Amino acid sequence: MSKNKKFTIGGLGEVLWDIFSDTKKLGGAPANFAAHVRQLGAKSCLLSAVGKDLMGQEAITQLQQSRVDTSGVQVKENYATGSVNVRLDPMGNPTYIIRENVAWDNIEFDANQKKIAQALDAICFGTLAQRNPISRNSIFNTLKSTNKNCLKVFDVNFRQDFYNPKIV
Numbered sequence: 001m002s003k004n005k006k007f008t009i010g011g012l013g014e015v016l017w018d019i020f021s022d023t024k025k026l027g028g029a030p031a032n033f034a035a036h037v038r039q040l041g042a043k044s045c046l047l048s049a050v051g052k053d054l055m056g057q058e059a060i061t062q063l064q065q066s067r068v069d070t071s072g073v074q075v076k077e078n079y080a081t082g083s084v085n086v087r088l089d090p091m092g093n094p095t096y097i098i099r100e101n102v103a104w105d106n107i108e109f110d111a112n113q114k115k116i117a118q119a120l121d122a123i124c125f126g127t128l129a130q131r132n133p134i135s136r137n138s139i140f141n142t143l144k145s146t147n148k149n150c151l152k153v154f155d156v157n158f159r160q161d162f163y164n165p166k167i168v
Contacts, residue, residue, distance in 0.1 A: 002096040004041060005040070006036075006043050006056060006102070007043065007046075007121040007122065008043040008044075008045070008120050008121050009037045009042045009043070009044055009120065009121060009123070009124075010046065010047055010048045010072070010087045010117070010122070010123045010124070010145075011029075011030030011031035011037075011123075011124050011125075012029055012030055012046075012047045012048070012123055012124065012142055013028065013029065013046075013047075013048060013104065013107075013125050013126055013128065013129030013130075014019060014028035014029065014048060014104040014128055014129045014136070015027075015030065015031040015046060015048040015049075015059055015063075015082065015099075016031075016082030016099075016102070016155075017055055017080075017081065018055060018083070018086050019083055019084065019085050019086060020086050020155060021050055021087075023081075026058075026059055026062050026063070026091050027084070028048070028082065028104070028128075029061065029128070029157050030047075030099055030124060030125065030126065030155075031046055031059075031125050031126075031153050033124045033155070034046040034063070034068045035063065035066045035068055038066055038067050038068050039066075042052070043069070043072070044069060044077070044097070045068065045069035045070075045071065045116055045120075046063060046068055046069070046072055046073055046152075047072040047073070047107070047113055047116060047117070047142060048074060048103075048129075049076050049103040049104050049107045049108075050073060050074075050076070050104075050129045051075070051077075051079050051080040051084075051103045052075050052076065052077045052080040052104065053081055055081040055083065056068050056075060056081040056103065057129070059073075059081060060073060060075075069115055069167055070114045071112070072112065072113060072131060074103070076108060078118040079102055079103040080099070080102050080103065081102065082102040082103060082105075082167070083102070084095040084096050084097065084098045084099065092107075098128075101132070102165055104129055104135065105131065105132035105136065106132065106134050106135060106137055107135040107138045108134070109137065109138035109142060113138065113142055113145075114142070114145045115143035117142045117143075117146050118145055118146065118147060119151075119168055120146055120147075120150050121138065121149075121150060121151065121164035122145045122152075122153065123142075123143070123146060123150060123152055124153040124154075125142075125143070125152070125153070125154060126154065126155035126156065127156055137166070142146065
């Protein structure tokens with residue numbers, strides 16, 4: 001393999017807005033991962049879903065400004081873009097209220113997701129997006145579609161009750 005090869009790395013799962021009392025920040029571990037690997041020079045993509053709403057448009061725009069390939073981000077007409085209300089206690093410790101049944105809970109495995117997965121050198125996915133069977137099945141199918149040399153990184157994220165021993 002050429003030492004100048006530019007790796008293609010994907011984040012698979014949630015993209016959401018962390019909503020604080022005075023601001024909002026684009027988040028979700030897979031989205032953050034995709035943005036960070038792009039900053040490190042890799043070709044980066046995100047496999048996720050947003051709602052057909054203003055927050056979804058803002059998320060895609062911000063990802064594209066970070067030069068993350070968003071061709072794997074589905075736009076869901078019947079679901080809102082994910083959001084998390086973040087509250088900080090006086091010591092700065094966060095409490096999260098993660099909105100359920102949002103776009104990234106309904107990521108569909110389709111021909112586009114499969115095509116993207118087949119081109120990946122590495123992929124990062126986690127526990128949170130597996131809370132809904134639709135996204136969980138899509139994650140499994142996407143992982144099965146990667147080539148045999150694709151590095152699969154499992155980001156264990158224990159948030160509230162959105163995980164179980166089977167997922168882990």
